[in-house]
Amino acid sequence: MTFSPDIKKHPTCFMVKLANVEVERKSPIWLRFTFPDEYPAVSPVIEIPMNSQALAPAQCKALLDHLQEQAEDLVGMAMVYSLVEEAQSWINEHTHLSEDQPAEDECQGGEEADVDQEPFKPVLDTKASGGRWNFVIGLVGKPSAGKSTFFNAAVGRELAKTGAFPFTTIEPNVKQTVYAIPCPCQKWEKQCDSAYGHTARGERLMPVTMKDVAGLVPGAYEGKGKGNRFLNDLLDADVLVHVVDASGQTDEKGEETDEYDPSQDISWVEQELQQWIYLNVMEKWDNIRRKPQKLIDMFTGYHATRPTIIHALTSAGIGETELANLASWRDDVLRRIVTHFVKIRFPILLALNKCDTLTAEEHIHRISRQDHPHIAVSAASERFLQQCQEKGEIEYHPGDSDFIMLQCSEATKSRLQKIRESVFQK
Numbered sequence: 001m002t003f004s005p006d007i008k009k010h011p012t013c014f015m016v017k018l019a020n021v022e023v024e025r026k027s028p029i030w031l032r033f034t035f036p037d038e039y040p041a042v043s044p045v046i047e048i049p050m051n052s053q054a055l056a057p058a059q060c061k062a063l064l065d066h067l068q069e070q071a072e073d074l075v076g077m078a079m080v081y082s083l084v085e086e087a088q089s090w091i092n093e094h095t096h097l098s099e100d101q102p103a104e105d106e107c108q109g110g111e112e113a114d115v116d117q118e119p120f121k122p123v124l125d126t127k128a129s130g131g132r133w134n135f136v137i138g139l140v141g142k143p144s145a146g147k148s149t150f151f152n153a154a155v156g157r158e159l160a161k162t163g164a165f166p167f168t169t170i171e172p173n174v175k176q177t178v179y180a181i182p183c184p185c186q187k188w189e190k191q192c193d194s195a196y197g198h199t200a201r202g203e204r205l206m207p208v209t210m211k212d213v214a215g216l217v218p219g220a221y222e223g224k225g226k227g228n229r230f231l232n233d234l235l236d237a238d239v240l241v242h243v244v245d246a247s248g249q250t251d252e253k254g255e256e257t258d259e260y261d262p263s264q265d266i267s268w269v270e271q272e273l274q275q276w277i278y279l280n281v282m283e284k285w286d287n288i289r290r291k292p293q294k295l296i297d298m299f300t301g302y303h304a305t306r307p308t309i310i311h312a313l314t315s316a317g318i319g320e321t322e323l324a325n326l327a328s329w330r331d332d333v334l335r336r337i338v339t340h341f342v343k344i345r346f347p348i349l350l351a352l353n354k355c356d357t358l359t360a361e362e363h364i365h366r367i368s369r370q371d372h373p374h375i376a377v378s379a380a381s382e383r384f385l386q387q388c389q390e391k392g393e394i395e396y397h398p399g400d401s402d403f404i405m406l407q408c409s410e411a412t413k414s415r416l417q418k419i420r421e422s423v424f425q426k
């Protein structure tokens with residue numbers, strides 16, 4: 001779910017259209033969320049504007065009471081996604097008959113004014129997000145691993161500040177870009193009309209949102225480094241790319257060093273993600289103990305669908321009976337669930353960065369024998385090639401396995417030659 005950058009109103013407020021409701025309605029059902037400054041430490045104000053043709057007054061009230069109760073349980077977390085899911089489930093459970101829907105002029109009350117003055121822009125159509133119109137890739141990793149350089153290479157612009165010192169990035173960098181997939185029209189004589197265009201090779205371009213956040217250090221969950229609060233910025237990521245400094249020349253805090261084994265980063269970054277979620281769940285444990293189903297609600301806060309959560313529970317050996325006995329669980333059960341949940345909800349691709357350095361080869365070789373999806377990259381080299389291409393110094397398209405030198409200075413030629421040898425010919 002994306003919070004529109006257009007939201008400049010204070011307090012922030014936006015509307016969500018509920019599309020995944022089973023009974024066809026005379027008009028869509030909308031929820032309006034208003035966020036006090038203290039959100040998510042307090043729940044948002046939830047309203048159902050324009051409800052006259054969608055739900056009967058008693059249903060509106062019951063749904064709002066239900067959502068308010070859920071919101072109170074989710075205080076402390078980004079909760080809109082969970083509340084939208086909850087609303088959809090509630091409507092599907094409680095409003096089966098089309099006769100439930102009121103006549104057109106029923107249930108207007110104080111809401112009519114809202115319709116007329118409606119100043120808010122809907123920023124989330126749940127049908128659109130269910131239909132996957134845009135994927136989100138989150139970049140994680142320790143400071144100085146090259147996340148922002150990777151981000152700039154992925155978006156093809158110098159948008160994020162980069163630097164050879166830890167915590168260059170504090171506020172997240174977010175930008176939509178495109179990625180290439182095979183297009184059926186590659187076999188046709190005429191190119192198809194793709195919304196985002198095609199690459200020079202005729203592949204179809206698809207939109208994707210990239211997010212670059214602050215560096216993570218071991219113990220971030222205890223507040224070390226910049227803590228792990230910024231992980232909330234990655235809640236809507238479909239996939240995480242863990243940018244690893246494969247040169248072995250920065251330690252776990254991103255400080256320069258001679259010999260560091262980057263494979264250590266792979267395990268502790270995963271543990272930090274698990275610890276982040278585990279502690280969030282533990283904060284709500286008293287509530288969850290009273291009503292075990294709330295454990296599922298908690299996980300929906302991480303933009304996980306119910307089938308994903310059930311999959312994680314089942315993988316951890318938890319069925320309905322075990323869930324009902326949650327009050328008697330030992331701590332390791334929850335940890336096991338969180339481990340499975342993180343693996344399923346946040347698939348991680350390792351980008352073994354700085355493959356252009358002399359020291360990277362050995363580390364990349366070792367990591368590639370482990371069982372992690374990975375790819376060796378040099379974000380800085382890729383960005384340099386893009387810049388040379390923009391200046392007409394080379395002919396190069398991202399994804400090519402080489403480039404053609406055109407007009408360029410001796411210094412540029414020498415750097416390009418190094419890239420050719422240290423990245424393409426390795």
Ligand SMILES: Nc1nc2c(ncn2[C@@H]2O[C@H](COP(=O)(O)OP(=O)(O)OP(=O)(O)O)[C@@H](O)[C@H]2O)c(=O)[nH]1
Pocket residue numbers: 141142143144145146147148149150161162163164165166167168169170213214215216254353354355356357377378379380381
């Ligand atoms: N040799 C080499 N250096 C790189 C590469 N990618 C990034 N760097 C350098 O690594 C340093 C850190 O890069 P950043 O992109 O700022 O790292 P970051 O992970 O965003 O760091 P924080 O914002 O501090 O978390 C910079 O000096 C980059 O030039 C690469 O592919 N090869």
Ligand SMILES: [Mg+2]
Pocket residue numbers: 147148149160161162168169212213
């Ligand atoms: Mg950065």
